[in-house]
Amino acid sequence: MAGSLDLAGFAAAVLLIELTPGPNMAWLAGLSATEGRRSGLAAVAGVALGLLANGVLAALGLATLLTAMPALLHGLRIAGAAMMVWLAIEAWRGADHKTPQTAPGKSFATGALLNLLNPKAYLFFVVVAPEFLNGRALGLTEALTLALISTVIATLIHLAIVLAGSHAQAWLADPQRTKWVRRGFAVVMLGVAASFLAIKAG
Helix, strand or coil, X not given: CCCCCCHHHHHHHHHHHHCCCCHHHHHHHHHHHHHCHHHHHHHHHHHHHHHHHHHHHHXXXXXXXXXXXXXXXXXXXXXXXXXXXXXXXXXXXXXXXXXXXXXXXXHHHHHHHHHHCCHHHHHHHHHXXXXXXXXXXXXXXXXXXXXXXXXXXXXXXXXXXXXXXXXXXXXXXXXXXXXXXXXXXXXXXXXXXXXXXXXXXX
């Protein structure tokens, strides 16, 4: 008989993973620092929705399908990397002039899409999650439970990043500082795009 889920162990693993710099951390920090708390909070909500969707899609078999079909994983990697490059280009172009604040709706949609196109999020359910299932199959209930735990932990960390980043707005009142911060985050996001392309199913 399958054992109970190791929820405490899973939560600890998620915490360690979420504290590691990644696409969400880089994007949220840059967005909140340059455009403020309102855009940042909307983005956090979008990211949370995307993370929950990852769990549902993984339970429906997408995570396993990605490992069985390299071409599908490659397509997702390309799409995720392309989105990060687009965000990097937007940040770089916005460095040379004052851009209007991103609408909260756009920040929300970008956050959700960024996670839906993140191949690491799906492979997480193939590589990491099984270690904490104690013999259970990854069904809808198990996937939703793990996705909910992951989303709550990630959201708390993301909120801290947004709140910290929004405090940098006063310092970024100097257009020259804003210019170099935006360009710095553009370079970071290009690095994240490269990491997406390097992902393999195992």
